[in-house]
Amino acid sequence: MPLAPWAAHEEHSRGRCHPQPPHPYRGEFQRDRDRIIHSTAFRRLVYKTQVFINHEEGDLYRTRLTHSLEVAQVVRTAARALALNEQLAEAIALAHDLGHTPFGHAGQDALNACMQPWGGFEHNLQSLRVVDELERKYAAFPGLNLCWETREGILKHCSRRDALQLGSLGRRFLERRQPGLEAQLVNLCDEIAYNHHDIDDGLRSGLIAERELAEVGLFGEHYDAVCAIFPGLSGRVRIHETVRRMIDTVVGDLVVTTRERVAGSAPDSIDAVREAGRPLAAFSPAMAARHQELKRFLRERLYYHPQVRERTERAQCMLTAVFERFMEAPDLMPAEHAARAIGATGEAADVSRARAVADYVAGMTDRYALSTYRRLVDPRAEL
Ligand code: MG
Numbered sequence: 146m147p148l149a150p151w152a153a154h155e156e157h158s159r160g161r162c163h164p165q166p167p168h169p170y171r172g173e174f175q176r177d178r179d180r181i182i183h184s185t186a187f188r189r190l191v192y193k194t195q196v197f198i199n200h201e202e203g204d205l206y207r208t209r210l211t212h213s214l215e216v217a218q219v220v221r222t223a224a225r226a227l228a229l230n231e232q233l234a235e236a237i238a239l240a241h242d243l244g245h246t247p248f249g250h251a252g253q254d255a256l257n258a259c260m261q262p263w264g265g266f267e268h269n270l271q272s273l274r275v276v277d278e279l280e281r282k283y284a285a286f287p288g289l290n291l292c293w294e295t296r297e298g299i300l301k302h303c304s305r306r307d308a309l310q311l312g313s314l315g316r317r318f319l320e321r322r323q324p325g326l327e328a329q330l331v332n333l334c335d336e337i338a339y340n341h342h343d344i345d346d347g348l349r350s351g352l353i354a355e356r357e358l359a360e361v362g363l364f365g366e367h368y369d370a371v372c373a374i375f376p377g378l379s380g381r382v383r384i385h386e387t388v389r390r391m392i393d394t395v396v397g398d399l400v401v402t403t404r405e406r407v408a409g410s411a412p413d414s415i416d417a418v419r420e421a422g423r424p425l426a427a428f429s430p431a432m433a434a435r436h437q438e439l440k441r442f443l444r445e446r447l448y449y450h451p452q453v454r455e456r457t458e459r460a461q462c463m464l465t466a467v468f469e470r471f472m473e474a475p476d477l478m479p480a481e482h483a484a485r486a487i488g489a490t491g492e493a494a495d496v497s498r499a500r501a502v503a504d505y506v507a508g509m510t511d512r513y514a515l516s517t518y519r520r521l522v523d524p525r526a527e528l
Contacts (some may be wrong), residue, residue, distance in 0.1 A: 149228040151412040153325050159293035159313075162277075163286045173292050178236040178517030186243040187213075188326040190509030196343060196447065206349070207342045209242050216241065217496075220334040225325060226400045227407075234327040236291075237298030241331060244271025246507045247514040248460035250448075253459035256503055259468040263499040270307055271507055273300050273314075279504055294415075309343070317419065325415045329426035333399055340439050341392050342434040348384055348446045355384070361442045368393050371375060389439060398432040411518040459528055463498045463518040466507065470521045471502045477521065478505050 148154060150387055155173045190210035200290045207215075217238035224234040226295065243295065245268045246252030253268045260266040277288040296314055301324075308315035316322075344418060347353040358364045371383055376385065383473055406425045412418045418425055428436060445452065471478055475486035475498060486501035509517065519526050 146225075146228055148230060148341055149190075149407075149452075151326060151415055151418050153230040153233045153327050155230075158417070161290045163290045165290065172232060174230060174236055174295065176233040177291045177295045178232060178239060179448050180282070180291065181236055181243070181276070184243070184280050184289060186273070186508065187239065187510065189455050189510050190242065190245075191510060192490045192512060193245055193247055194252075194511050195339070196249060196346060196453065199511055203337075206346050207243055212338060212342065213239050213242055214332065215338040216335050219392070220331050222329075223330050223334060223396055223400055223403075227326070229330065233292075233294055233298070233325075234330055237328055237331045238296050238334065240291075240295070240299050241271060241301070241335060242268075242272065242505065243275040243299075244268045244273070246271075246464070247509045248457070248464060249510045251457035251460045252464050252507075252514075255464040256468065256507060259465055260499060260503050262375045264306075266503050266507070267304075268507075269299075269301055269305070270303065271504075274504070278526060279508070294325060294327070298325050298331055299333055301328070302449070305396065313342050319469065322419045323366075323421060323424050324419065326407075326418050326426055329424050330399075333428065334396075335427055336436065336440075337392065337395050337399070340396075340436065341388050342442065343443050343447060345384065347401055347443065352450045352452060353446045355380070358389055358442070361439055363391055363395075363439050367394070395428070395432060395436065398429050399426070402429045402432070428487060443498050456528055458512075461518065463522075463526065463528075464514060465523050467518050468502060468506050471505065472499065475502065478502070 153174070158173055167173070171179070183310070187210075191208055195209055195212050217235045220238045221227075221231050224231045231316065246256050246266075253266065254527075256266040271295075276291050276296065278298065279287075280289050281287060282289060293314070299316075300311070300314055303311065303315060303318045304320065305507040309317035317324065320525040344353075344358065348355060348358070350444045359368050364387065368383075368387045371378070371386045371390065375383070375386065385421060403471045406427060410417075410421050410425060411423070412421060471486075476483045479503075482501055482505040485504075486498045489497035505515070515526070515528060
């Protein structure tokens with residue numbers, strides 16, 4: 146199927162920071178996806194927590210890697226149905242969480258608190274730093290040298306202060322414009338993926354109960370239907386059948402609503418999508434409300450569950466201690482990180498030391514962060 150006129154077309158790409166000749170048989174967004182998959186940060190996602198601490202709580206829970214793959218799979222379906230650029234959407238989805246710290250959102254909050262005097266820490270901005278600067282794969286330049294549109298999609302939110310430092314990529318946050326539709330879709334498919342897999346993981350963990358979830362609109366209606374059609378189903382299959390139907394309904398709603406909004410605003414190009422004044426990718430108001438209800442339920446019952454919070458708090462203390470130890474003694478870090486931390490002089494020295502430490506700590510996997518804490522602080526520590 147040919148791409149819609151408002152999709153991201155490679156031939157109109159704003160290009161790469163460091164110009165490179167075209168590849169004989171791979172497209173530009175395909176190359177971006179390949180670079181992301183081959184990156185070190187991508188491989189580390191397998192050992193980073195989504196909600197449950199990866200290696201401690203069981204092998205079946207989602208990690209940042211499986212989450213990123215699920216987002217990519219969902220967004221490819223939606224992008225293809227809407228005649229958008231599937232390869233760009235996939236590349237953005239695979240990269241969207243590269244900047245996450247160990248220990249999930251707990252880690253991000255701890256590192257952000259540590260970095261307050263030096264500009265803070267934000268995982269989304271860190272994903273962009275990973276692909277723009279931190280990956281070292283090319284002799285001629287730092288980073289992965291991705292296309293402008295891929296980078297636009299990775300940076301989904303940004304403070305005014307950070308936007309001012311980011312040149313053409315930051316401008317849309319100052320001028321309140323939208324990104325392209327592929328990026329908008331990834332954002333919503335990220336929500337679809339985590340809402341649904343957190344239900345599955347939450348039930349598996351026993352922290353939330355099936356009968357509680359059956360009270361939540363979106364889950365409840367599919368759950369009742371599944372129980373009526375297949376009265377004798379066993380627990381796990383009943384949940385899988387329900388979640389599968391939910392995802393299909395939500396993605397269907399996203400595709401139909403987005404199609405209507407695109408038809409209503411009739412953009413003639415990706416730039417017209419950016420200028421549209423509101424996102425064109427969206428759920429219907431009814432679906433958005435039910436999705437919100439589900440999110441609220443998960444936040445209260447799962448993310449803030451005492452058992453999850455207890456680990457979260459221990460993880461935050463560990464990460465904070467590791468950060469502080471490296472700030473005092475940067476030479477305890479591997480040579481290339483230590484060199485960045487110690488190298489700068491003058492007024493900016495503190496800022497670049499803190500940023501080098503934050504980059505190093507953010508790149509750690511859950512178990513590497515734990516073993517670092519044991520090495521530096523307490524050899525007998527447990528999460
Ligand atoms: Mg995500």
